[in-house]
Amino acid sequence: MNKAQRLEILTRLRDNNPHPTTELNFSSPFELLIAVLLSAQSTDVGVNKATAKLYPVANTPQAILDLGLDGLKFYIKTIGLFNTKAANTLKTCQMLVDLHGGEVPKERSALEALPGVGRKTANVVLNTAFGQLKDNEGKYFIAVDTHIQRLANRTGYAKGKTVEETEKNIIKNTPRKTEFFYNLHHWFILHGRYTCIARTPRCGSCIIEDLCGFKDKTS
Template identity: 60%
Template sequence: MSPEQAAEFFQRWQTADPHPTTELNYASPFELLVAVILSAQATDKSVNKATAQLFPIANTPATMLALGETGLREYIKTIGLYNAKAKNIIATCQILIDQHHSQVPDQRAALEALPGVGRKTANVILNTAFQQPTMAVDTHIFRLGNRTGLAPGKNVLAVEQGLLKLIPAEYLQDAHHWLILHGRYVCTARKPKCPSCLVADLCEYKEKTPA
């Protein structure tokens, strides 16, 4: 896809949704970090339901650490992989307290050193909490990068790098959210809603669904 086509893609999304954001509920970088760790292989809706009970009780590294793994599990047991996630979150809280003055770091290397935080999670935190122009590639964005022709790639890193090169700078801060929302609600995996798609005429997908 040409840079001109890509610019038109994102210009349309900006017009339709000028201020996109995550669907995870949070009120601080720490709450966002916990929510994103919990969201792995889980829906945002299920995470929000759990954190609505958890965050009023524990929303800092110290108060979360005080719960311990056993206490935390009680709040997140409706979420998949909750045992591993509880272990990672408690270990992360200890590191934040010991090494970062209880603050979530705004550097990639420091974020990726936290248990349960990989490149995608780090990108979400950097983009959403710290307004850095990163691209967190999840299954939706990986699908869109390949399906639309925006940034074909065999793995998530290739798609991430392709998108970072192609997307005009003025759209990069919000591009992550536009792509996720588009993949979640319009360009779905099994049956994309091509007739209602804002960018169908620009998309290179050859098997568009009929009206």
């Protein structure tokens, strides 16, 4: 795939969805952080159902700490791996209270120091909650999950055996235009979730099918 094809892919995705955003419901950086933590190996729909009941009761670090472990589990028990997620959420809330005045930090190192928060979660929070495109060293970043990993490799937009390698190559292959770096994460996730799905991609309804390098296209 060449530079012109990649630019056309991004242009079509932009024209089809000019203002993409996460499908996780949130009204503050903290709510987004917790929603992303809960979303690992779970659907956004399932997380939204749980947080719709949780957030009216507790949507600050201290409020969730006040629920306690069993109280938090009650609200998120419908989500996969809820025992581990509940424990990590409480540890994260405690660190936010003790180290950050109850606020979500805007620095990657501080975010990644929170229990259960890896590079992808940190990238999502920095991008979606704080509008950041670059880290403290001035380097671009892109949050890469399984949908983006699959789409980037399948289409040929960027190859990578690991999410870290794929992220590096997406950044390398993406035109230096703010709207592309800010929105690519959401465009690729949504396209991977609803069109370029894992088992049987819906190539016949794909707006970038003619630009895609996937050899086994479906009708």
